Each structure stands twice: as C-alpha cells, then as structure tokens.
Amino acid sequence: xxxxxxxxxxxxxxxxxxxxxNTAIEDVIRLCRFATVAAKKQDIxxxxxxxxxxxxxxxxxxxxxxxxxxxVITGWMDNGGSRTLMFYDHYDVQPAEPFDLWDSPPFxxxxxxxxxxxxxxxxxxxxxxxxxxxxxxxxxxxxxxxVNIKFIVEGEExxxxxxxxxxxxxxxxxxxxxxxxxxxxxxxVTGIQEAWLGLKGxxxxxxxxxxxxLDGHSGYACIFPSAAYRLVWALDSLKAVDGSIKIDGFHxxxxxxxxxxxxxxxxxxxxxxxxxxxxGMNEFMNGLTGDALKEAFYNAPTCNICGIKTGYQDEGSKTxxxxxxxxxxxxxxxxxxxxxxxxKKLRKHLDKHGFSDVKIAxxxxxPAARTPIDHPFVEIVKxxxxxxxxxxxxxxxxxxxxGPLYLFDRYVPMVSIGVADFYSRAHAPNExxxxxxxxxxxxxxxxxxxxxxxx
Amino acid sequence: xxxxxxxxxxxxxxxxxxxxxNTAIEDVIRLCRFATVAAKKQDIxxxxxxxxxxxxxxxxxxxxxxxxxxxVITGWMDNGGSRTLMFYDHYDVQPAEPFDLWDSPPFxxxxxxxxxxxxxxxxxxxxxxxxxxxxxxxxxxxxxxxVNIKFIVEGEExxxxxxxxxxxxxxxxxxxxxxxxxxxxxxxVTGIQEAWLGLKGxxxxxxxxxxxxLDGHSGYACIFPSAAYRLVWALDSLKAVDGSIKIDGFHxxxxxxxxxxxxxxxxxxxxxxxxxxxxGMNEFMNGLTGDALKEAFYNAPTCNICGIKTGYQDEGSKTxxxxxxxxxxxxxxxxxxxxxxxxKKLRKHLDKHGFSDVKIAxxxxxPAARTPIDHPFVEIVKxxxxxxxxxxxxxxxxxxxxGPLYLFDRYVPMVSIGVADFYSRAHAPNExxxxxxxxxxxxxxxxxxxxxxxx
Numbered sequence: 001x002x003x004x005x006x007x008x009x010x011x012x013x014x015x016x017x018x019x020x021x022n023t024a025i026e027d028v029i030r031l032c033r034f035a036t037v038a039a040k041k042q043d044i045x046x047x048x049x050x051x052x053x054x055x056x057x058x059x060x061x062x063x064x065x066x067x068x069x070x071x072v073i074t075g076w077m078d079n080g081g082s083r084t085l086m087f088y089d090h091y092d093v094q095p096a097e098p099f100d101l102w103d104s105p106p107f108x109x110x111x112x113x114x115x116x117x118x119x120x121x122x123x124x125x126x127x128x129x130x131x132x133x134x135x136x137x138x139x140x141x142x143x144x145x146x147v148n149i150k151f152i153v154e155g156e157e158x159x160x161x162x163x164x165x166x167x168x169x170x171x172x173x174x175x176x177x178x179x180x181x182x183x184x185x186x187x188x189v190t191g192i193q194e195a196w197l198g199l200k201g202x203x204x205x206x207x208x209x210x211x212x213x214l215d216g217h218s219g220y221a222c223i224f225p226s227a228a229y230r231l232v233w234a235l236d237s238l239k240a241v242d243g244s245i246k247i248d249g250f251h252x253x254x255x256x257x258x259x260x261x262x263x264x265x266x267x268x269x270x271x272x273x274x275x276x277x278x279x280g281m282n283e284f285m286n287g288l289t290g291d292a293l294k295e296a297f298y299n300a301p302t303c304n305i306c307g308i309k310t311g312y313q314d315e316g317s318k319t320x321x322x323x324x325x326x327x328x329x330x331x332x333x334x335x336x337x338x339x340x341x342x343x344k345k346l347r348k349h350l351d352k353h354g355f356s357d358v359k360i361a362x363x364x365x366x367p368a369a370r371t372p373i374d375h376p377f378v379e380i381v382k383x384x385x386x387x388x389x390x391x392x393x394x395x396x397x398x399x400x401x402x403g404p405l406y407l408f409d410r411y412v413p414m415v416s417i418g419v420a421d422f423y424s425r426a427h428a429p430n431e432x433x434x435x436x437x438x439x440x441x442x443x444x445x446x447x448x449x450x451x452x453x454x455x
Numbered sequence: 456x457x458x459x460x461x462x463x464x465x466x467x468x469x470x471x472x473x474x475x476x477n478t479a480i481e482d483v484i485r486l487c488r489f490a491t492v493a494a495k496k497q498d499i500x501x502x503x504x505x506x507x508x509x510x511x512x513x514x515x516x517x518x519x520x521x522x523x524x525x526x527v528i529t530g531w532m533d534n535g536g537s538r539t540l541m542f543y544d545h546y547d548v549q550p551a552e553p554f555d556l557w558d559s560p561p562f563x564x565x566x567x568x569x570x571x572x573x574x575x576x577x578x579x580x581x582x583x584x585x586x587x588x589x590x591x592x593x594x595x596x597x598x599x600x601x602v603n604i605k606f607i608v609e610g611e612e613x614x615x616x617x618x619x620x621x622x623x624x625x626x627x628x629x630x631x632x633x634x635x636x637x638x639x640x641x642x643x644v645t646g647i648q649e650a651w652l653g654l655k656g657x658x659x660x661x662x663x664x665x666x667x668x669l670d671g672h673s674g675y676a677c678i679f680p681s682a683a684y685r686l687v688w689a690l691d692s693l694k695a696v697d698g699s700i701k702i703d704g705f706h707x708x709x710x711x712x713x714x715x716x717x718x719x720x721x722x723x724x725x726x727x728x729x730x731x732x733x734x735g736m737n738e739f740m741n742g743l744t745g746d747a748l749k750e751a752f753y754n755a756p757t758c759n760i761c762g763i764k765t766g767y768q769d770e771g772s773k774t775x776x777x778x779x780x781x782x783x784x785x786x787x788x789x790x791x792x793x794x795x796x797x798x799k800k801l802r803k804h805l806d807k808h809g810f811s812d813v814k815i816a817x818x819x820x821x822p823a824a825r826t827p828i829d830h831p832f833v834e835i836v837k838x839x840x841x842x843x844x845x846x847x848x849x850x851x852x853x854x855x856x857x858g859p860l861y862l863f864d865r866y867v868p869m870v871s872i873g874v875a876d877f878y879s880r881a882h883a884p885n886e887x888x889x890x891x892x893x894x895x896x897x898x899x900x901x902x903x904x905x906x907x908x909x910x
Contacts, residue, residue: 038771039769039770039771039772039773040769040770040771094773094774094775095767095769095771095773097767097768097769097773101669158772158773158774159771159772160772200674202774204772204774206772211736211737212734212735212736213733213734213735213736214556214734214735214880214883214884214885215882215883215884216734216883217856217881217882217883218757218759218761218785218787218882219655219787219854219855219856219857220855221740221757221758221759221785221787222740222751222752222755222756222757222787222855223739223740223743223748223751223752223755223855224734224736224739224740225736225738225739225740226740226759226760228760228762228763229690229694229759229760232687232690232691232760232763233691233696235684235687236687236688236691239684241688241809278668279667279668279669279671279679279778280667280668280669281666281667281668281679281680282666283680284678284679284680285676285677285678285679285680285681288678293678296677296678297677297678300677300678301677302673302676302677303676304673304676304681304684304776305681305683305684305687305765305766305777306673306766306767306772306773306774306775306776306777307683307765307766307767307768307773307775307777308683308687308763308764308765308766308768308780309763309764309768310760310762310763311760311761311762311763311783312550312552312761312762312783313552313762313763313764314494314495314550314552315494315495316493316494316495316550316614317494317613317614317615317659317661317761317783317785317819318494318549318550318552318613318761318762318783318882319549319613319657319659319761319785319857319882320549320761320762320882320883321759321761322760322761322762323734325763328766328767328772328773330673330676330772330774332673332674332676332677354696364772399674400674400675400677400678401672401674402674402774425669426672427670427672427673427773427774427775428669428670428671428672428775429669429670430669
C-alpha cells in the first residue's frame with residue numbers, strides 16, 4: 001500500500017474528520033462515562049483500559065506503566081520522521097460535587113445546544129479523543145504521518161501528579177521530543193483560540209484545627225475554645241482584605257514580567273466585561289482592571305480557599321461548638337517560586353502568629369514552568385491555527401492554571417492548546433465543550449502534524 | 456375509691472417507680488425512635504401524636520394546638536389543689552449529624568453500660584417521660600396529687616421556638632401557674648444534681664456571601680473575588696483572637712453579676728480539670744480559669760461559629776474558587792440584651808467594616824430570663840432533691856444555654872432540672888442519659904409534687 005503525501009491530500013484528512021465527527025464524539029462520551037475522580041481513586045483501572053484501547057486503535061505501541069498511584073499510559077508510533085511530537089494528557093477528572101448544580105448527571109454525558117456536557121469533556125478527555133482521532137484520519141485516508149508520535153497519559157493530574165516525577169525519572173529515555181502539545185486549551189469569550197506557553201506552580205494544603213474530642217453545646221462558647229474561629233483567624237492572618245498575601249517572604253522569588261512577555265500580552269484582550277457577565281460578578285478581585293488585571297493574571301501568585309468544612313451545614317439551625325475545622329487552600333506559584341520553600345514559610349507564618357495549633361495535615365504541589373515565546377514550534381501552531389480555524393491564535397506567556405509542565409520542559413518545549421472554550425466550566429458543575437471546537441480541534445492537530453513536515 | 460394521703464404513703468409511689476422502671480424506659484425508647492429534627496421538619500406529626508397519647512394515658516386533658524409551625528400540646532389535670540405546677544418540655548430534637556460519629560444509630564435507641572443512647576434521650580424526651588411517669592405512679596398507687604398540673608410541650612425549641620410567642624399570646628389564660636419545671640437539667644461531672652434558675656438569650660444568624668454565579672477554576676484566584684475569604688474576613692472582624700467581641704455596643708446592656716448571684720456561685724465547683732479531660736481540651740478559651748471562668752460562664756455573651764460551608768469538602772484536593780460561602784453563628788445573650796438590638800448592631804458592624812456583601816440570610820432568637828433565687832419554689836426543689844437523691848442540689852443563677860424562658864417568666868417562676876448528666880452529650884453524637892438519673896428523676900418530680908402540698 002502506497003503512502004500518500006501532503007498538499008492537496010490533506011483535504012482527504014479534513015473530509016474524513018468532517019464525516020466521522022459523530023463517531024469521534026461517541027468516544028468522548030464513552031470516556032466521560034467513567035467517573036475517574038482521582039481524589040477518590042474512582043474508575044481508574046477501567047478508564048486506563050479504555051484509554052489504552054483508544055491509543056492502540058490507531059496503531060500506537062502502548063505500555064501501561066504500573067507505578068505507585070494510578071497507571072501512566074504511554075503510546076509510541078515510529079513513522080521514520082526526523083521530528084517527534086509528544087502529547088501530554090490525563091484521564092482523571094476533578095470531583096463533580098456539588099451534584100445538584102448539574103443540569104444533567106456529570107457522568108452521563110449528553111449533547112445539548114451544540115455542546116457535550118459531562119465531567120471530563122473539557123478537562124481533558126475531549127482533548128485525548130481529538131488527538132487520537134487526528135491520527136486516525138491520517139491512517140484511514142492512507143496519508144503519511146511525517147513525524148513520530150509519543151503520548152503520555154497520566155491519571156493523577158487533578159491531584160497534582162504526585163507520582164509523575166518518579167515516572168519521568170524512571171523513563172527519561174521516553175521523555176525527549178522536538179515539540180509537545182500540552183493537555184488543555186480553549187477559545188476565549190469571543191471565540192478566538194488561545195495557546196498557553198506556561199503554567200503556574202501549585203502548593204495545595206489542608207489546614208486542620210482540633211480543639212476538643214467532641215462537639216460542644218454552644219451555650220459553652222463562653223468558656224470553650226473554638227476550632228472554627230481558630231481556623232478563621234489563621235486564614236485571616238494569611239491574606240489581608242485588600243488581597244495581599246501576608247506570609248513573610250512569599251513574594252521574594254517572584255520576578256517581574258519580562259519585556260517580551262509584556263509585549264506579547266499587549267495584544268491580548270481579556271474581555272473583562274464578558275467574563276464578569278458570565279460569572280455574574282460585580283467586579284474582579286479588589287476592582288482590578290486593565291493593565292493591573294493583566295499583570296495579576298500572568299504574574300500574581302495566589303492564596304485561595306478551595307473549601308472550608310466545620311460544624312453544622314444542613315438546613316436551619318444547630319447550636320454547636322464544632323470540635324474540628326478544616327480548610328483546603330491552594331497557592332498558585334509563578335516561575336522561580338519553590339513550593340517546598342512556600343510550605344516552610346507557611347508553617348513558619350502560622351507558628352509566628354500563634355497558630356501552632358493549626359496543622360498542615362497534608363500538602364502536594366510543584367513549581368511553575370514556561371516555554372520560550374520565540375520557539376519555532378510556536379510559529380507552527382500559529383500557522384496551523386489559521387488553517388484549521390481561520391484566525392490568528394492568541395499566544396499567552398502563561399496560563400493562570402497549573403500542571404506538571406516543569407517535569408517536561410527540560411526535555412520538550414510544550415504548547416498548550418485544546419478543545420475547550422470560555423464557557424466550558426472546567427472544575428465546576430455543567431462542564432462541557434462545544435462540538436464545533438472539538439471538530440476543529442481534531443483538524444488543528446492534523447495540520448500541526450502536517451506543518452511539522454517542513455520543520 | 457378513696458384517695459390516699461401523704462407521708463408514709465409516698466413509699467408506695469416510690470416503690471411503683473422502682474418496680475416499673477423498665478416500662479418507663481420503654482416509653483423513652485419509643486419517643487426517641489422518632490427523628491423529630493425540627494430543623495428538617497421530620498416526624499413532627501407522629502411525635503406529637505405519641506406525646507399526646509402519653510399525656511392522655513395519665514388522665515391529662517390534652518389539646519393539640521395546630522399553630523403555624525409544629526403543634527403545641529397542652530395537658531391539664533385539675534386536682535382541686537390550691538397550687539398549680541407547670542411543666543415545659545419540647546418533643547423536637549437537634550439534628551443528629553455527623554451520623555458516623557454515633558456508636559449506635561441516633562434514632563435506634565439502645566441501652567449500654569447503664570445508659571440509654573439516642574438523639575433526644577437527654578434533650579428532652581427522657582424528661583417528658585420522667586414527668587408523666589411521676590404522675591402515673593401517684594395514680595396507679597391511688598395516691599392523692601395535691602396540686603393541679605399543666606403541661607406545655609412544644610415542637611420547635613431546637614430552632615428557637617419561632618411560633619411560641621404567638622401561642623403564649625393567644626393562650627394567656629393557660630400560662631399562669633404557681634411554679635414550673637423547665638425542660639432540662641443534669642448532674643455535674645461528680646454526680647451532684649444541678650438546678651438552673653435562668654437561661655441566656657439567643658440570636659442565631661446565617662451569614663451568606665455570593666460573589667459569582669458559579670464556582671471558578673482556582674487558577675483565576677489571581678483576579679476573581681473570593682466569597683470564602685470575604686466570609687473569613689467578616690467573621691474575623693466580629694471577634695478578636697483574644698475572644699473579645701468587636702461589634703460596637705454589643706456589651707452596652709450587659710449588667711455585672713449581682714452580689715446575690717456571686718454569693719450563690721461561690722459554692723459551685725465547675726470541676727475544670729474533669730471538663731477539660733472529658734472534652735479532651737488543653738485549656739478553656741484563652742486559658743480562662745477560676746473566678747474569671749465562672750464570671751464568663753454565668754455572664755458572658757458569646758459569638759460562636761456553629762458551622763461554615765464553602766467549596767470542596769470531600770477527600771483530597773479540588774482546585775476551585777467557591778462562588779458562595781455561608782456561616783451559621785449564634786450569640787448567647789445575657790439578661791437585658793435584646794436580640795433585635797444585637798441583630799441591628801451586627802448589620803451595622805458588617806456595613807461599617809465594608810462587608811455589606813455579607814448578607815444576614817435569616818435569623819431567630821429571644822432574650823434571656825431568670826427566676827429570683829429567693830423564690831419559695833427553689834426551696835421546695837432543694838428539699839425534694841435531698842429526698843430523691845440524698846444530696847443538696849446546686850443552684851445556678853443561670854444556665855449558659857438558651858430557651859424561651861422569657862415567654863414564661865412573667866406568668867410562672869421556673870426552675871430547670873432534669874434527668875441528664877455531665878456526660879449526656881446534648882446536641883452532639885452519642886447523646887445519652889444514665890438509667891439511674893432517669894430513675895431518680897421520676898422520684899424527684901414525685902416528691903416535688905408532694906412537697907408542694909405544704910406550700
């Protein structure tokens with residue numbers, strides 16, 4: 001069988017994608033039926049099996065790496081190319097709580113109004129399927145794939161990839177590639193595609209206070225200690241009402257944005273009004289707007305409360321002194337901040353302010369990373385996006401989110417693009433993707449591969 | 456049939472109680488099988504029916520008052536006495552959450568190690584049964600009941616009795632009595648019985664903050680507002696780390712303890728070490744001890760967090776900016792503080808400190824009340840306790856808890872005693888009563904009635 005070459009022939013690849021859109025969507029729905037909540041270790045084996053099967057279905061040589069934690073699946077396709085393209089994805093998802101805010105069950109995906117709804121559709125099972133199907137289109141149309149392909153699909157991204165560092169260390173040979181496509185990406189509120197060249201770091205901690213063995217009748221609040229108030233005071237000590245983080249040395253290693261970064265973001269419109277409208281917020285944090293908002297977006301580390309749990313939470317009143325209180329906090333870190341260092345500074349801060357009774361029960365995290373903005377692969381993605389989507393993609397120096405990019409960036413320059421959009425509600429109820437973005441996303445992967453032919 | 460008279464004949468009443476203890480306990484278990492959680496409006500009708508049946512079984516003339524909210528049950532027994540004794544009780548209970556901390560299911564009462572376990576055993580279904588069975592012992596032994604009897608049993612005490620004020624207003628004729636026994640009471644950590652002559656007032660509020668329509672990905676914490684932090688800062692503004700309440704004018708109407716109060720409490724030992732040991736606490740709030748602890752116990756209003764709910768609360772990590780945060784707070788008020796006034800001051804405080812976005816979603820409450828320490832009925836209770844329990848009861852000017860005593864104290868002087876004990880865990884998991892306290896509690900009610908013969 002003769003392999004075809006580029007040029008007019010990409011029309012066949014594109015047509016194949018057009019004609020098989022519904023079958024590809026079925027694969028998204030199939031993967032999203034698994035409730036692969038890493039935080040709860042749910043459906044891990046089943047999902048890993050399904051992902052391996054998907055990679056095998058396009059001829060990738062797969063290995064299921066049984067590591068500590070959820071398995072990592074790798075795929076390898078030697079096409080005799082001079083370049084290698086790597087995909088990093090994850091098959092786990094965020095918890096779906098609160099369930100009652102979903103319009104359809106999170107793990108029973110359904111299509112409504114041109115969108116596919118379900119936990120994992122945008123983050124990032126939809127991307128996995130779009131990438132595999134781009135390869136499938138080459139194969140089924142007998143079109144030459146000019147680069148070698150690598151997949152690394154992990155199952156613990158949403159719990160900060162605790163076992164990926166060891167995997168990378170033990171599989172260093174596999175880590176090299178000329179370019180990589182990171183797990184996620186989206187179009188902005190106006191529909192313009194966005195690429196991200198970096199990710200912030202993360203330190204996630206659970207704070208816990210226990211002042212008694214059992215809850216007390218709240219009549220005794222006149223003399224009993226309050227775990228809930230101890231936690232409130234400790235949280236208050238970390239961040240002032242104006243949003244400034246008060247941990248000593250928290251900002252020491254933060255570098256200002258470079259001139260190149262500043263120039264790149266000049267062109268970007270964050271569409272403040274439309275974001276505010278969508279989220280129903282009166283204003284951004286502390287009324288941030290314009291350049292100050294952009295500066296914070298790209299370069300501000302954070303201290304955020306992901307959840308607080310203490311005492312009675314149901315309807316009506318219960319008069320009780322909770323014995324115990326806990327908070328989940330995440331700190332997004334910028335390039336050059338070290339999560340271990342921040343953890344130490346947090347502990348020191350709590351002790352210094354009299355909160356040695358506030359325990360850091362557990363923590364996880366990793367540092368930030370960025371790909372150089374002048375890398376040739378960035379130009380390839382730009383050209384490909386014009387071919388697939390018909391408009392110029394926005395290039396962001398970094399995304400405000402996090403991921404284990406730091407493990408990869410010494411081996412392979414990554415660009416983060418994907419099939420989500422502004423309304424995808426990653427991590428929130430009613431997560432979804434646009435069918436159209438999924439459709440064009442498959443095409444973009446195909447033309448990126450095609451563009452790499454000339455690199 | 457000839458009615459018998461007092462004196463040696465009380466032996467028969469006492470013997471009847473001794474002999475029928477197990478049957479009386481069956482009534483406690485029967486009532487506590489109802490999950491009468493007022494906050495959730497559970498099992499209200501069923502429990503009201505059962506309580507009415509219990510009152511009728513000793514010949515009380517009952518009325519089920521269908522008011523707004525859960526019905527109030529009254530009982531009336533005209534014995535031709537010159538005095539009338541009233542009982543105030545409630546058939547509703549606190550929520551049983553968290554269920555997993557119960558050693559046996561909260562609404563499947565069981566007896567272990569001389570205790571009856573179950574939600575409502577001590578607060579206050581056990582008391583209801585003990586009071587009805589004291590009357591039963593008179594009737595079944597054909598002993599004269601020298602006073603008229605009134606019962607008022609409501610079903611919303613645990614949600615601050617929102618409809619009792621209207622009931623009292625509409626049934627003023629029924630409210631008069633010479634003396635009354637309030638719903639609850641306990642023995643202290645050493646087993647000494649305690650009587651309470653007053654209750655603190657209560658203001659219960661739910662604070663709510665909503666900054667967005669939906670949860671956000673926590674990467675955006677660099678620019679999105681945080682409902683959770685707004686709530687934390689608002690709570691912090693209410694109370695300093697040293698425990699002092701910072702609401703302007705909060706303490707304006709607080710009176711110092713009177714000399715009579717101070718004298719009465721001098722004799723009382725709060726058994727600090729044993730309380731600390733039981734609750735597993737290192738120290739009381741801010742290291743309070745001795746006279747300062749007593750002063751706070753009897754006369755300090757409070758600002759207590761009963762619960763906080765925001766964001767992700769399950770296992771592991773979820774990186775999210777919660778759109779919404781809520782806190783349940785209760786303020787215990789001392790005599791002369793007005794809950795409506797405190798509510799206004801709370802709203803004013805929040806606005807003044809920039810927290811107009813923190814809504815008071817709902818509130819409920821009532822003022823404090825006290826019965827004079829030199830009332831003759833206090834002496835009757837003291838004498839009766841020596842007869843039933845063989846030791847001198849401790850008289851406290853007020854209990855640190857709350858209840859709608861203020862609605863009664865203009866009509867009838869109340870003394871609060873009951874069948875609970877220090878280890879009863881009212882409002883908490885594993886609520887229970889001692890079988891022995893329930894047993895002697897029935898006897899105490901009987902001898903109080905007997906002592907009233909000579910009033």
